[in-house]
Amino acid sequence: MATFYHRLISAKDDLARAVMLVHPRANAPTALTVDASDSAVGVVLEQCFNGQWRPLAFFSRQLNPVECRYSAFDLLVEAGLKFHLDQFTTITHLLNQLQASHQEIHLIMALKSRLLIHQTEEAAVFDLNFAIDEIEHCNDKGQWNRMGIMFQNLLQNHNAHSEHHRIATCIAVALIKNTDNGSATPFCEFAKAVSNMNGMTKKWLGRIGTSVLVAYYKSEQWRKGRKVLDLLQEIQVNFTILKGLVSEWTASRCQIINIAGEIYLKTGYMNRALWLLRESNWVTSSAAWPSDNLDVLNRHNFLFSLADETLKNNMYSETLEVLQNLPGLQKINGTFDVTPYAGIFNNLLDQCIQTNCLGVSSDTVEFMRSMNIPVNLLPVRNLITALGRSNLWLKARNQYKKALSNGCYPPIEENLYRKLLPIPCFLSEVEMMLATEMFLVTNASNIQSPSVSKQSLQIVLRRYEDESLFPNGYDAAVDRLLAAVRISEPKLQIKHTTVNIANEEIFSLEHSSALRWLEQNMKWAGKVWLFGY
Incomplete structure (x- = not known):
């Protein structure tokens, strides 16, 4: 019993004599004290209270076999000792005064290079992490113009592509979160704040804008999507050849054109939709920009919708152009079923003849025949009659001969x-x-x-x-x-x-x-x- 009592008193005294950790204070001076031995390194984080340094935390670890061969100076640096450039200058000056060997001075200079590179990397990581936190803060507060200014500064101060990609992706994610932000279009306010529009800046703005555009399309916010498109056009960004940044909102080139074209169409900009398709050469797939069957189906449906709208607006030449570029008709083969296309082509032919638009009528009939699309007999006969009554006899005779050979008239x-x-x-x-x-x-x-x-x-x-x-x-x-x-x-x-x-x-x-x-x-x-x- 006495033995237990003496042990208890001894433990109590040990605890009383042990160093007590203190809570940190915001304005107190802070220091990191390091030490090293042949087998381990140790660190204590301290703050000065009432003229005395008190510990906040301790850290230590054993050295591996390679580290055990380090010099004492190297071990201190490994433990966390930091130097500024002027301190290295003082050290080398003292070594020269003490007539230290070239090997020792070279060791210090090599350590200087390694330490400064390490500090620069840490500073860069700190800057990026701080910037990403600041982006989130700006987004939460709706300060998108401030986000744009920060984005431009980050592009100018960080040259690595991976860093640019990380920053741009973070901004795209943040802007996508705000796609339901009332009537505001965050991307537009963000992009307008970027003043230095060089090629690299435009590329990243285009990729961010493409990601936001797809998000607006999926949530059917057509007018906001068109504002994004208008701004990208204003700053002369060819977004159709840029990929998005956020995996959930990425799309093939074919689908990006489909999305942009449908947004134009939904907001009453048929001519912009047509311009977009022409600029892209009506492409659906290529080696550099492959597309899947769903992309092609979406293009097919989009072009049908566009043809309906142009036909309603008596834009017959444009309607024929759209129909001629239907994906199925661009790569037709002997087994392709063209019957589903007969209705809209014959409808176009009827309206052209009724409005005496004979040039488009003739082109429509010729294209239908070249693709083996069934042509209704009555529109062909009406076309021949209209051509003759307009004194276009050469075309009338040509159409009559073809109609006769195709069985439009009883054999004679x-x-x-x-x-x-x-x-x-x-x-x-x-x-x-x-x-x-x-x-x-x-x-x-x-x-x-x-x-x-x-x-x-x-x-x-x-x-x-x-x-x-x-x-x-x-x-x-x-x-x-x-x-x-x-x-x-x-x-x-x-x-x-x-x-x-x-x-x-x-x-x-x-x-x-x-x-x-x-x-x-x-x-x-x-x-x-x-x-x-």
């Missing part, structure tokens, strides 16, 4: 050389005139030969079962036929001869008028109707 080849021309009653006067021209050219040798008896050339106006589908019925078709022969130059002469068993009107074409027409027109008509037909 078997009757061309039999001096009998069957004309369907539903044709317009232009179509009837073109059919008559072909009939005359194919029978030219008989008409122009003096040795051949002057047999009459006949025109039969064919009836069809459901004549209610045609305007004013069969009687109006007779009027259109009479108008058709008057269109020709020189005019043709026909006269009614009889009615056949099907109650169809039969007309004879006067030989002399046919001969005059061939004499004046055979040179060009032969090339049009005989060659390539």
Whole structure:
């Protein structure tokens, strides 16, 4: 019992004599005291209270075998001893006075270089960490212009790409957090505060802006997204070739263009959306900028939406341009199903013809044929009629020949050389005139030969079962036929001869008028109707 009592008293005395740690005080002088032995180093953090240095914390560790071979000076530095440049100058001056060896002086100078590099790295890390904390603070307080000024200063004072990337990523994350910040657009206020717009600054602003743009798109904040786009254009940043910084908000180039274009479209800037697509050459994928199937599908849907809007605004040429660049039509192959595209192309064709926009109409038909997209028969016939009525006869004849070969009209080849021309009653006067021209050219040798008896050339106006589908019925078709022969130059002469068993009107074409027409027109008509037909 006595032994236990004596041990308790001894422990109590030891505790009383032990050094007591004190709590730190904000304004008290602070020092880091270091010491080293052959096997360990120790550090004590102290503050001066009432003229006495009191410990705040202790630290120590054992040295590894390599460190055990360090000099005492090296061990002190390893423990945490710090020097300023003027202190190193004093040390080397004293060593020279003491006539120390070159080896000892060289050791101090090498230590100086190592210590200063270490201190510089620590200062740089401290500066970056401080800057990142300050960025968060600015973002929380809504001080985005101050954030922009800080960003510019950091770019100027830190040259490493990794540091730039870390700073820019931190800013992008902070700005994305504020995408729901009322009517404000934090990125715009941030970017406007950056005054030194060199190439490097623009690149990082573009990457930050792209990340924020994708965030606005995903939250359907179209107007804020457009403000970001307007600012990027104002500072002349080609954001479509810059990748975002935050993994969750990154996208392929195809998708970035889709996003920017849709934002323009949602905010009523169709022309900007078109400009963006043209500037990017309508690209969807490349070796440097690969895209996946979802990106291509999104481009397809975006272009359909854009085509609908341009069509509503009577922008027919632009609509055709958009449709021609649909992803599926750029890389068409024999197995590709083009049927889904027929509706919007034929709708464009109808509206172009109704508004007499014949150039785009012709281009639309030609493109549809080149891609094997089904063309509705009625718009093609309306196009041919409109071209003829506008005195664009060369184009009208070209379209008629192609329509005939594509089955838009009943086949007439078997009757061309039999001096009998069957004309369907539903044709317009232009179509009837073109059919008559072909009939005359194919029978030219008989008409122009003096040795051949002057047999009459006949025109039969064919009836069809459901004549209610045609305007004013069969009687109006007779009027259109009479108008058709008057269109020709020189005019043709026909006269009614009889009615056949099907109650169809039969007309004879006067030989002399046919001969005059061939004499004046055979040179060009032969090339049009005989060659390539």
